[in-house]
Amino acid sequence: MMEKVGKDKFTQVMSGFDGCYASHKNFLLTLRNDLSYKAKYGLNPEEGANFRHLDYVYPMPGKEAEMIQILKEYQALYSSKNIEQGYRVYIGGIGTDMPMVLFVQPAKSQIDWATFSEEQDKLLGEEGGNLWRRAMAITMKFEHHSGMMRPDLYYKSK
Numbered sequence: 001m002m003e004k005v006g007k008d009k010f011t012q013v014m015s016g017f018d019g020c021y022a023s024h025k026n027f028l029l030t031l032r033n034d035l036s037y038k039a040k041y042g043l044n045p046e047e048g049a050n051f052r053h054l055d056y057v058y059p060m061p062g063k064e065a066e067m068i069q070i071l072k073e074y075q076a077l078y079s080s081k082n083i084e085q086g087y088r089v090y091i092g093g094i095g096t097d098m099p100m101v102l103f104v105q106p107a108k109s110q111i112d113w114a115t116f117s118e119e120q121d122k123l124l125g126e127e128g129g130n131l132w133r134r135a136m137a138i139t140m141k142f143e144h145h146s147g148m149m150r151p152d153l154y155y156k157s158k
Contacts, residue, residue, distance in 0.1 A: 025095065026095050027092070027093070027094065027095030027096045028092075028093035028094045028095060028096075029090040029091065029092060029093060029096070029102060030090060030091045030093055031088060031089075031090055032089045032090065032091055033088075035068065035071045035072065035075060035089040036075070036086070036087060036088045036089045037074075037075050037078040037079065037083070037086050037087055038085070038086025038087075039086060039087075039088050040086070041085060041086025041087070041106060042085075042086065042105075042106025042107070043106075045149065045151035045154060046151075048108050049106040049107055049108050050106075050108070050148050050149040050150075050151060051106065051107045051108060051109050051110055051112065051113055051146065051147075051148055051149075052104055052105070052106055052107075052146060052147050052148070052149060053104070053105045053106075053107065053110075053113045053117075053144075053146050054102060054103070054104055054144065054145040054146065054147070055102070055103040055104075055142070055143070055144055056100060056101075056102055056141075056142070056143040056144075056145070057100070057101040057102075057103065057135065057139055057142055058097060058099065058100050058101075058139060058140050058141040058142070058143075059099050059101065059138050059139055059140070060138050060139070060140045061099065063099075063138040064099045066138055067099075067101060067135065067138060067139075070131055070134055070135045071089055071101070073131055074128075074131055077124060077127055077128060077131065078120075078124075081123045081124060083120055083123060083124075084116075085105065085106075085107070085116050085120070086105075086106075087103060087104060087105040088103075088104045088105075089101060089102070089103055089104075090102040090104065097141075105117075110146060113146075
């Protein structure tokens with residue numbers, strides 16, 4: 001591009017972006033439907049489940065296979081309890097602090113998520129608590145984030 005418009009013009013145009021943002025990071029995640037539960041839950045923006053609860057779990061190096069096994073057990077437990085709400089599991093790849101697992105649960109709002117999360121904890125009971133403790137025992141870092149999807153900014157290709 002610089003060759004097409006010339007270095008001076010290119011520098012002038014690009015300088016317009018100065019101060020627009022403080023940092024930038026690219027990374028790849030792989031959706032693992034085989035570890036997710038009702039992976040399509042909350043994907044339709046017309047249903048209004050645009051809140052996202054995100055848990056970033058960083059297993060200790062060498063414990064990835066054990067974490068995958070725990071995720072499979074969580075999925076089986078959710079299924080056995082016939083829990084209505086689903087979640088998606090992503091595995092961190094290039095550009096993430098590895099190893100990393102991202103657990104995403106949609107809801108209509110933060111209050112909606114907190115309400116059904118408490119109900120899920122009751123349904124999962126002691127077995128769910130044991131899975132959580134096993135997962136945290138092999139986790140070196142845990143982060144929580146939340147946010148909202150922006151259906152008003154969606155673009156659907158034709």
